[in-house]
Amino acid sequence: MSAPRRLLLVNGPNLNLLGTREPEIYGTATLGDVERITQDAAGRHGFEVRAVQSNHEGVLIDAIHAARTDCAGIVINPGGLTHTSVVLRDALSGVALPVAEVHISDVNAREEFRRHSYVADIAAVHVVGEGVAGYATAVDLLIDVIAGQSEG
Ligand code: CA2
Numbered sequence: 001m002s003a004p005r006r007l008l009l010v011n012g013p014n015l016n017l018l019g020t021r022e023p024e025i026y027g028t029a030t031l032g033d034v035e036r037i038t039q040d041a042a043g044r045h046g047f048e049v050r051a052v053q054s055n056h057e058g059v060l061i062d063a064i065h066a067a068r069t070d071c072a073g074i075v076i077n078p079g080g081l082t083h084t085s086v087v088l089r090d091a092l093s094g095v096a097l098p099v100a101e102v103h104i105s106d107v108n109a110r111e112e113f114r115r116h117s118y119v120a121d122i123a124a125v126h127v128v129g130e131g132v133a134g135y136a137t138a139v140d141l142l143i144d145v146i147a148g149q150s151e152g
Contacts (some may be wrong), residue, residue, distance in 0.1 A: 003072040003150055004101075005046055009038045010060055011053035012079030017131075018104075025105050029132040039111065040076060041136035045143045049071070057081060061091040070096040073142045075135060077102045082117045089118040098145045101139035102123035104108075 011031060019030035029037075035051045042049045046083060050071065052063040060081075067074060074097050081088050082103070091098050106129030107114040120126060127134040127140040 003146060004070050006048050006050060007038075007042055007142065008071045009035065009049050009051040009073045009135075010063060010065040010074060010076040010078070010094045011051075012060060012081045013055045014079060015077060015079050016053055016055070027104065027131050033134055034132050037132055038139060040118065041139035042143075047139075047143065049075075051150055055127045057085060057088060058088070060088060064088075064091040064095055067097060071097060072146045073098040073100065075100045075102060076119065076123075077104065077135075077139050082107075082119055083113055085118055089122060091120060093122045098125075098142060098149065099123040100127065101137045102144040103128045103132050104134060105129060106132055108110075116127060 005127065011034065016031050018026055018034065019028055031053055039049045052060065054060050064074065074092065076099060078085065078088055101119050101123035108128065124145045125138055127138045130137055
């Protein structure tokens with residue numbers, strides 16, 4: 001059976017605040033803009049997007065589990081959970097879908113604790129420091145990975 005032409009977009013804690021504070025770090029685009037950018041990029045490849053943002057780890061994990069049956073890949077900005085969450089990592093590796101990890105800011109040029117990601121070594125795609133445009137880059141690269149899988 002061919003893979004579903006749908007991606008799950010996951011935005012973690014506090015990303016609902018995009019566009020309201022800290023524009024010098026995160027820019028002025030809102031979460032709605034991020035979801036549109038991701039949907040537009042996916043649409044150019046004939047994919048649709050299911051978007052979830054939550055400040056609750058369990059909600060994110062349930063959404064990741066649900067993607068197992070009807071999504072071909074996951075674009076995720078785990079927010080601060082990037083640096084803390086083994087359970088989020090386990091959920092992502094458990095569903096065995098290709099993952100694109102996105103960070104709006106350049107996490108390698110900020111505080112030391114932001115340099116470690118629990119997701120990085122299970123993600124096939126990494127996009128860091130491109131602002132919200134990085135979500136479109138992540139979609140393009142993730143769909144390359146998905147296309148490569150279905151060739152094999
Ligand atoms: O750069 C990113 O995308 C981050 O994933 C954003 C997280 C941060 O903990 C990561 O280290 C890097 C923080 C998300 C909070 O976003 C806000 C946006 C506007 C105002 C306040 C918070």
